[in-house]
Amino acid sequence: MTDRWTVVLALAAATGAFAARPVALALLVPVAVAALGWRVPALVCVAVGLAASILAARAWAGLDQPSLTTWSGTAVLVNDPARQHGALRFEARVGGRRVEAWARGEPGWRLAPRLAGERVELAGRLRPVTGRSRAYLAHRHIAARLDVQSVGRTTPAPLPLRAANAVRRLILHSARTLPDQTRALFAGFVLGDQRFESDQTRQDFRHSGLSHLLVVSGENVAFVLALAQPALRRLRLGPRFLVALGILGFFGLLTRGEPSVLRAEAMAAIAVLAATLGRPVSTQRLLCLAVTGLVLVDPMLVGSVGFLLSVAATAGIAWLTPPLQRRLPLPVAVAVAAQLGVTPVLIPVFGGLPAASLPANLLALPAAGPVMMWGLAAGLPAGLLPAPIAAVLHLPTLVLVDWVAFVARRAGNGPLGRLMIGGPALAGLLAGVAVTRVGRRIASKRAARARSP
Numbered sequence: 392m393t394d395r396w397t398v399v400l401a402l403a404a405a406t407g408a409f410a411a412r413p414v415a416l417a418l419l420v421p422v423a424v425a426a427l428g429w430r431v432p433a434l435v436c437v438a439v440g441l442a443a444s445i446l447a448a449r450a451w452a453g454l455d456q457p458s459l460t461t462w463s464g465t466a467v468l469v470n471d472p473a474r475q476h477g478a479l480r481f482e483a484r485v486g487g488r489r490v491e492a493w494a495r496g497e498p499g500w501r502l503a504p505r506l507a508g509e510r511v512e513l514a515g516r517l518r519p520v521t522g523r524s525r526a527y528l529a530h531r532h533i534a535a536r537l538d539v540q541s542v543g544r545t546t547p548a549p550l551p552l553r554a555a556n557a558v559r560r561l562i563l564h565s566a567r568t569l570p571d572q573t574r575a576l577f578a579g580f581v582l583g584d585q586r587f588e589s590d591q592t593r594q595d596f597r598h599s600g601l602s603h604l605l606v607v608s609g610e611n612v613a614f615v616l617a618l619a620q621p622a623l624r625r626l627r628l629g630p631r632f633l634v635a636l637g638i639l640g641f642f643g644l645l646t647r648g649e650p651s652v653l654r655a656e657a658m659a660a661i662a663v664l665a666a667t668l669g670r671p672v673s674t675q676r677l678l679c680l681a682v683t684g685l686v687l688v689d690p691m692l693v694g695s696v697g698f699l700l701s702v703a704a705t706a707g708i709a710w711l712t713p714p715l716q717r718r719l720p721l722p723v724a725v726a727v728a729a730q731l732g733v734t735p736v737l738i739p740v741f742g743g744l745p746a747a748s749l750p751a752n753l754l755a756l757p758a759a760g761p762v763m764m765w766g767l768a769a770g771l772p773a774g775l776l777p778a779p780i781a782a783v784l785h786l787p788t789l790v791l792v793d794w795v796a797f798v799a800r801r802a803g804n805g806p807l808g809r810l811m812i813g814g815p816a817l818a819g820l821l822a823g824v825a826v827t828r829v830g831r832r833i834a835s836k837r838a839a840r841a842r843s844p
Contacts, residue, residue, distance in 0.1 A: 396432040397679035403436040404683045407443030408690035411451055414441050439683060447690035454534035456519035462486065462537065463514035465546075470647055472502050473586035479503060482533065483513075489532045490517070494539035501542045506556040507647055508548025515539040530694035555644035559584070562766070565773035568782035573792045576605075580759060580792065581766035583607035583646045592796070598803035600730070600748025604759045604795065606697065607646040609655035609705060614764045615642050616659060632667040636660060650698035654705070657681035674709040678702065699736045707732015726752045747807035755798045758791045765791070 392400070419441045426434035464486060472481035472494070479499040483492050492513070494502050505511060516538045520528050528534070547553055559582060566574045575587035583606045585593075596602045616623075619638050623631050639656045646652050658681040665672045672680075682702055685692055692698045711728035712721075719727065730749055737744050745751075765787050773781035 392432050392435070394673055394676050394679075396436070397676050397683075399432070399436050400439055401679040401682040401686075403440035404443045404686040405693050407440035407445075408447040408686050408693040410444045411447035411690070412444045413448040413452075414445050416445070419445065439687070443686055443690055446687065447693075450532070450690050451529070454529055454532065457488070457517050457535045459516065459518045461515070462517040464512070465510050466492070466513045466537075468505055468507050468509050468511065470507050471584070471586060472505055474503075481505075482531070483511075483537070485513070485517075485537060488535060490535045490537045491520070491528055491533050492537040492539055494542070498539045498542045502539070505545065506548070506559065508552030508556065510546035510548075512543030512545075513537070513539050514541045514543075526694070530691045532691060551641070552644055555641060558645055558771070561774035562770040563774075565770040565781055566785060566788070568778050569785060569789060569792075572796065573789055576792050576796055577762070577766060577788060579605040580762045580795075581611075581770065583611075583649055583652070592799075595796075595799040595803035598745055598747065599751040599755075599799045600745040601751055601755055601795070601799045601802075603700065603704070604755065606649060607652050607655075608701065609651075609658065610760060611646070611763050612639070612642065612652070612655040612659050614760075615639075615767070618764065618767060628667050632663055635663045639663075650692055650695045651701035653685055653692070654681060654698060654701045657685055658705075674705075678705050678709060696736070696740055700733050703732045703736045704729045705732070722756070723753060726756065745807070747802040747805065750807070751798055751802035754802075755795045758794045762788060762791045762795070 419438065422434060422441060423438040425431070426438045462485065466483040466485045469482040469484060469489065472479045474480075477495070479494040479502055481492050481494075481502070483490055485492075492515075498513075502511065518536050518538070520534055520536055548556060562581060563574075563578055563584070566577045569577060571587075572589070572592065575589070575592065578584040578587055585605055588605065593602075593605075596605055615638060616635065619635070623635060626634060639659055643652055643656055658677045661677050661680055662672070665677075685698075707728045707730070708725055711731055712724050715724035715728055718724075726749060730744065730752070734744050769784040769788065773784040776784070
């Protein structure tokens with residue numbers, strides 16, 4: 392299957408997941424058999440689209456709305472509890488379903504230190520999700536809310552998650568000497584942990600177009616593999632592949648498997664497999680295969696804004712950077728390509744693209760990247776050492792994070808931070824660029840004709 396067909400394959404999977412129609416297996420089976428037997432790319436794409444539609448329909452059917460009732464039992468925390476709107480919010484698995492839980496007062500402060508994977512005895516009122524948040528929560532497999540009224544005994548998480556939680560605590564403890572805002576941003580850059588960020592910080596990063604730095608992305612995954620590369624080179628191909636997958640899996644637990652992390656790790660896993668088999672593949676193919684596999688595993692991802700932004704940014708970089716690089720320096724070309732890639736997602740979801748986004752990214756990205764690598768490399772030993780030594784180790788962290796925060800604050804509060812580029816303005820801009828290019832070509836052709844004898 393060529394790179395172009397893998398694009399069609401990913402689009403077929405996404406389209407099927409969006410449609411979410413309960414297609415009969417009697418239709419899927421012969422198409423799948425024919426696709427496997429004849430190896431016709433078009434039939435493979437049709438089969439994948441039908442499969443994604445069936446799986447999405449089943450996922451939606453499983454989101455049955457509960458009636459208002461009391462509930463008590465053992466809940467498994469899906470993510471880390473975080474303060475929101477004066478209460479503690481977290482997601483948990485209770486009674487075979489995934490719920491959004493809210494705790495106030497004493498239950499809230501008792502749950503605040505808990506982390507993902509831990510099992511907690513809870514009691515409260517279970518109710519259906521209504522209103523505007525219903526669609527958003529549905530794409531996270533949530534159809535119910537739990538108002539926590541009492542908290543009981545806590546059981547530790549399984550061993551892999553317990554180890555990831557210990558590393559998270561160690562990295563966060565290493566930043567204890569940093570100012571509160573810097574420490575909060577450090578947690579977001581390195582671990583994707585946004586629990587400690589203020590509303591003003593989130594607003595600055597959103598208006599400056601730098602919100603993507605507060606979540607873990609493909610750059611973080613690449614840095615982790617780069618840190619492990621010296622050790623991986625010493626292993627044979629088979630063990631190297633297994634260890635690399637283990638590192639990716641542990642990093643996924645460490646960063647809580649957010650959609651952007653899943654996309655990056657799926658691409659990295661396919662790349663490692665291709666390298667092990669001696670069959671390197673293009674970034675475009677990696678992205679399309681990763682999207683196809685993830686959508687088949689979890690069709691609800693097509694409704695996740697984080698997943699769509701991650702895929703769109705990667706697609707923009709993969710397809711648009713080479714032509715832009717002919718006219719722009721590489722860092723500028725990458726930033727422009729990423730912004731163009733996410734624009735089709737940002738405009739309908741957020742109403743436009745921040746005008747400050749491109750200059751802010753050009754200024755912030757050179758500092759944001761090293762924060763991840765230095766944060767892990769220095770964070771682990773700094774968490775074990777006395778505070779004065781940890782402060783010295785985190786001096787580069789302090790400088791880099793504060794620079795990114797300064798860029799976000801100035802760009803977000805400046806004139807460009809309050810200006811949103813909507814669909815019509817962007818279409819007009821692109822049309823102007825196209826007309827200019829066509830005009831230059833016509834003028835150059837006429838000049839060439841005039842010079843010819």
